[in-house]
Each structure stands twice: as C-alpha cells, then as structure tokens.
Amino acid sequence: MLPVDLHSLIETVDRAFVVIGHDYRIVAANAAYCRQYGMAREEVLQRRCHEVSHHSPVPCHENGELCPHLALFSGGEASEVLHTHYDGEGHAARARIKGHAIRAPDGRLYLGEVVYPLEAELPLGCEEMRMVGHSPAFLACIDNLARTAESEASVLLYGESGVGKELAARFLHERSSRAGKPFIAINCAAVPEAMFENELFGHERGAFTGSAALKKGLYELADGGTLFLDEIAEIPLTQQAKLLRVLETGEFRRVGGTVTLRAEVRVVSATNRNLLDWVDQGRFREDLYYRIAGIDIALPALRERREDIPALAEALLARLSGHGHAHCHLDKAAAQKLKNYAFPGNVRELRNLLQRALLHCRDGVIGAEDIVFQQDLPNIMPAALPRAKRSDPSLKEAEKDYIRDLLARHDGHRRTVADLLGVSERTLYRKLTRYGLK
Numbered sequence: 001m002l003p004v005d006l007h008s009l010i011e012t013v014d015r016a017f018v019v020i021g022h023d024y025r026i027v028a029a030n031a032a033y034c035r036q037y038g039m040a041r042e043e044v045l046q047r048r049c050h051e052v053s054h055h056s057p058v059p060c061h062e063n064g065e066l067c068p069h070l071a072l073f074s075g076g077e078a079s080e081v082l083h084t085h086y087d088g089e090g091h092a093a094r095a096r097i098k099g100h101a102i103r104a105p106d107g108r109l110y111l112g113e114v115v116y117p118l119e120a121e122l123p124l125g126c127e128e129m130r131m132v133g134h135s136p137a138f139l140a141c142i143d144n145l146a147r148t149a150e151s152e153a154s155v156l157l158y159g160e161s162g163v164g165k166e167l168a169a170r171f172l173h174e175r176s177s178r179a180g181k182p183f184i185a186i187n188c189a190a191v192p193e194a195m196f197e198n199e200l201f202g203h204e205r206g207a208f209t210g211s212a213a214l215k216k217g218l219y220e221l222a223d224g225g226t227l228f229l230d231e232i233a234e235i236p237l238t239q240q241a242k243l244l245r246v247l248e249t250g251e252f253r254r255v256g257g258t259v260t261l262r263a264e265v266r267v268v269s270a271t272n273r274n275l276l277d278w279v280d281q282g283r284f285r286e287d288l289y290y291r292i293a294g295i296d297i298a299l300p301a302l303r304e305r306r307e308d309i310p311a312l313a314e315a316l317l318a319r320l321s322g323h324g325h326a327h328c329h330l331d332k333a334a335a336q337k338l339k340n341y342a343f344p345g346n347v348r349e350l351r352n353l354l355q356r357a358l359l360h361c362r363d364g365v366i367g368a369e370d371i372v373f374q375q376d377l378p379n380i381m382p383a384a385l386p387r388a389k390r391s392d393p394s395l396k397e398a399e400k401d402y403i404r405d406l407l408a409r410h411d412g413h414r415r416t417v418a419d420l421l422g423v424s425e426r427t428l429y430r431k432l433t434r435y436g437l438k
Contacts, residue, residue, distance in 0.1 A: 016115035019102060022073055024048040024059060027110065036115065038088015049113075053085040068099030072111050076101075082139035085115070092134065092311075094118040094142050118146040131167050132315045133308035137300040142171075144297055149175030154247070154292050156232075157270040159299030162346030165270035166230060168299055172268055173226040181225035184218045189234035189426040190414065192433075196239045198255050201246070207256025219252060223263040232292065233273040233284060234426060244288045267292060302343040302350065309343075309350070310335040316351050317366075320358060328361040333368035341373060349374065352416065400435040403428075407437065 010017045016033035018026055029044045037044070037052050049069065050056045060083065061067035071079040080098045087093055100112040118139075131142065148155055149172045157165045166185060173183045191199050202217030219227060229235075235243060246252045250262050269292045278284035302309065313330055321327035330338070334357075343349050353371065360370040406417045418428040431437075 010112075013114065018044075018049065018113050018115075020049045020069060020111040020113065022109065024050060024069060026052065033115065036087065036117075037085075053083070053115075055086045055090070068097055068113060069111050072099055072101055073109070082118075082136070082143050084134035084139070092132075094134075094139055096143055096146075118142045131164065131171060132312045133305055134311070135305035135307045137305045138308055141168075141297070141300055145171050146175055148172060148295050148297060151295065152266060153294035154266070155268045156275070156293040156296040157268065157299060158296060159270070159272060160301050160344075160346055161272050162348030163299045163301055164347050165299060166228065168297070169226070169228040169230075169268045169270065173228075176226070176266070178225050178266060182222050183226050183228065184222040185228040185230060186218050187230045187415075187425065189231040189424060190429055192429070193236045193239065196235065197242060200243070201252045201254050203255035204257040207254070211256070214254075217252075217254065219246060219265060220254075220261065220263050222265045225265065227265045227267050229267060229269040229292075231271060231425075232269040233271045233275060233278060237283070237285070240285045240288050244285060244291060247288075247291050269293075302346045306339045309338045312347065313338055313350060313354060316347075316354050317358070320351075320355060328358060328364050328366050330366050331368070334366050334371050337368045337371050345374075348416070396435075399431070400437070403431060403435065404437055 010019065010028060010030045013030060014032065016036045017030045018033045019028035021027050025046050026044055026049055027046075029041060031041075034041050034044055039052065044052060048059075050059050054060055054063075056063060059067060059069065061070045065083060066079070066081040068079045068081055071077050078099050078101055080096065083095055083097055085093050085095050095118055096116040098114045098116070100114070102110040102112045104110060131138075133139070133142075145168060155169075155172060157168055159165050159168075169185070170183060173179060186199065188196075198215075198217070200217050200219050202215045202220055203211050205211060205214045247267060250264060251260050252263070253260055275284055275289050275293070279286045279289055302312075310330065313335070317328055317330070338350070338353075345352070353373065354366075356372060357366045357370040360366075403417065403421070406421070407414075410416045414428055414432075415425055418425045421428065423431075
C-alpha cells in the first residue's frame with residue numbers, strides 16, 4: 001500500500017496526476033485528475049486506468065495504442081505517449097502522457113502518470129472549431145501545435161488544400177497566452193492586389209474617393225492577438241515588401257495617413273506551396289520567408305490518417321445536420337468506403353461529399369451506395385446550367401448563371417464554389433467581379 005504522504009504529495013502537482021498499480025488499478029489520484037474525468041476521488045480509486053481515461057474495458061495497448069503501463073511493467077522503461085482520452089461527458093480530448101516509475105517503501109513498483117492536455121477549453125458554442133482525430137499522425141501534429149503555441153515565434157503551416165489550416169491556426173491561438181484576444185484571418189488569394197494594403201492597414205477618412213470614414217485594417221484589429229495569413233504565397237511581390245516591414249517593426253500607416261501606428265501581433269501563415277521553391281523562382285521574397293517561418297509545421301493529409309475518417313465524417317454530419325438536414329449516420333460499409341478513398345481534396349472534399357450523401361439519406365442511415373466520389377460523377381455542367389433568357393445564350397452568360405446558381409446553393413461560400421469549378425479562389429473572385437456577382 002502507498003504511504004499516506006504520497007497522496008498529499010501528488011496534490012502539489014498542478015497537472016492531472018495518477019498512480020497505477022501492476023493490475024491497472026488506480027491507487028492514488030489528485031484533484032486535477034478527478035476534475036478532468038468528471039469523477040469523485042472515491043469513484044476513481046481502485047478502478048482500472050483504461051476504464052476511466054479511455055472508457056474501454058481493455059488496456060489501451062490491446063487497442064493498438066502505445067501504453068506507459070506496458071512499457072514500465074514489461075520493459076522497465078518510463079515513457080511518453082500521445083493518447084485520446086475521454087472526459088466525464090464522453091468528449092474526446094487529446095493528451096500527452098508522461099509515465100514515471102514510483103517505488104513504495106516495500107519495494108513495490110507503481111506507474112505515475114502526468115496528463116498534459118493538448119487542447120485548450122473551447123468557448124461555449126465553439127465545438128465546431130474542435131479538430132477531430134486520434135491517429136498517430138494526427139496526434140503527433142496536435143502535440144507539435146500545442147508545443148508551438150507556448151512560443152511567441154511566427155508560424156508557417158504547410159499542408160495540402162483542405163487539410164484544415166485555419167482550424168490549426170485557431171488551435172494555436174486558443175492554446176497560446178493570446179487566447180481571449182482577437183483572432184483575425186485574411187485569405188490573401190481573395191484580396192485584389194490594389195486592395196491588399198487597404199485591407200491590411202486600413203485607411204484614413206478621405207484617403208480616396210468614397211472613403212467617407214476611417215477604417216482600421218486587419219493588422220490593427222489583431223493587436224494583442226493573432227493574425228492568420230492564409231494562402232500567403234498568393235501575396236503579389238509588390239505587396240510583400242510592405243508586409244515584411246510591418247512584421248519586422250510592428251509599425252504601419254493607414255492608407256492616406258501620416259501618423260505611424262503600432263500593433264503587437266503574432267503572425268501565423270499558411271500555404272499549400274513549397275515557398276522555398278518559390279523563393280528560388282523569384283516569386284516570393286527570401287527575407288519575408290524567414291520572417292514568417294520561425295517555426296514550420298506540416299499538417300497531414302487525410303489519406304495519411306485514414307483511421308480518423310469515420311469519426312471526422314460523423315462530426316461533419318453532426319454539423320451539417322444543423323443547416324437544414326436531418327441527422328444521419330454512416331453504416332459500416334459507407335465508413336469503410338470512405339477510408340479506402342485517397343481524398344485529394346482532403347477534409348473540404350469529404351464535407352462536400354457528405355453534403356451530397358445527405359440528399360439521399362433514408363431512415364437516418366447513409367449507405368455505401370450514397371457515397372459518390374467526384375471522379376464518379378457524370379459531367380453534368382452543361383445539363384446543370386439554368387435555361388438562359390435568350391434562345392442562343394453565350395458561353396459567358398451560361399457561366400455567369402452557373403456560378404450564380406452554385407453561390408446560391410452553397411450560401412455564397414466562395415472557396416467551396418471555387419473547388420467545385422476546379423479553379424483557384426482568386427480566379428473565382430475575378431469572375432465574380434467580371435460578372436457583377438460580388
């Protein structure tokens with residue numbers, strides 16, 4: 001039996017701390033551990049650790065996870081692992097677990113575990129911001145993000161289109177000391193070159209025709225918080241020098257202004273390009289690259305974490321059901337069909353696919369036959385075009401009507417429409433301007 005003073009000692013640890021015996025039973029737990037799993041100490045003691053943290057009747061290593069208990073009692077080694085735990089309400093919570101060997105006075109060996117949550121508590125109503133997954137690749141990425149959040153360095157997120165770079169940026173913000181301060185995002189590909197400086201730095205009243213009032217730019221609005229520059233590779237070279245200067249000094253002037261202003265901002269950038277290749281090609285400034293890439297993090301593609309796809313699909317279906325769709329679940333065949341697919345469009349493609357599947361959902365179940373991938377769809381664009389008012393419509397009129405129809409069907413979400421058209425968001429923006437659809 002453990003000495004009583006050890007129970008008092010583990011209360012001095014501000015993290016969740018638990019002591020586990022050879023038979024997986026919990027013999028001591030501090031208050032932080034009990035709060036994390038929503039149980040009283042009397043409920044925790046003598047229960048098996050995997051029952052409390054994993055809601056599982058079997059040890060985690062039997063479910064394919066690395067296990068500190070197994071490492072200590074079978075190999076005699078302390079270890080550090082990444083796990084998905086479940087709180088008292090059944091919500092998944094990623095955590096880093098550090099295992100330590102503890103010897104009782106009688107020589108008996110115990111495992112001491114310290115639990116380091118990888119995710120900040122989300123504000124009420126922000127569950128849709130939570131990242132979903134438990135695969136090794138995903139947990140390693142979350143751990144990397146959590147460690148990076150503790151730094152004030154600028155961050156560059158790499159990843160294919162649709163992997164969730166903005167969610168990762170929000171994760172960094174919520175885990176950092178800037179949580180509660182502004183998180184401002186700008187899609188650099190969607191801002192015309194002539195408007196970029198105005199969007200970033202704002203303008204003074206009367207700076208140009210139509211500027212009847214002062215407007216603060218996004219950099220100023222992010223003061224004290226985080227500025228997320230999505231698709232940063234798309235910033236024109238002419239504007240990169242202006243961005244570099246404000247990142248180096250924190251100083252800027254609004255368009256038409258003479259007063260130098262300051263803002264204290266952490267910058268997180270994202271791209272699906274190889275920026276060093278772009279530097280070599282003269283398309284991206286080398287000095288700007290080293291300014292934004294204090295720490296670079298690669299986000300895994302969906303095909304690199306296939307075991308996350310069913311849970312991610314269910315989370316997306318739950319969110320979509322709040323937008324006028326009945327709530328549906330995947331059957332086993334549908335989930336397996338999704339896991340076997342490579343998803344070149346990543347999470348964004350998965351979301352669009354599930355939107356189509358919901359249209360065919362019957363009795364609350366989505367079957368494998370309801371899952372139709374983009375390459376399997378017939379080329380329906382000409383047939384989908386609405387009838388033109390004239391008997392011989394031009395191609396431009398047909399394209400305009402088709403884009404208008406897509407915008408209406410997807411609530412004006414430009415990125416989704418661009419993906420469906422197979423063009424970049426910047427190209428779509430030009431078309432919207434040309435056709436007067438903005």
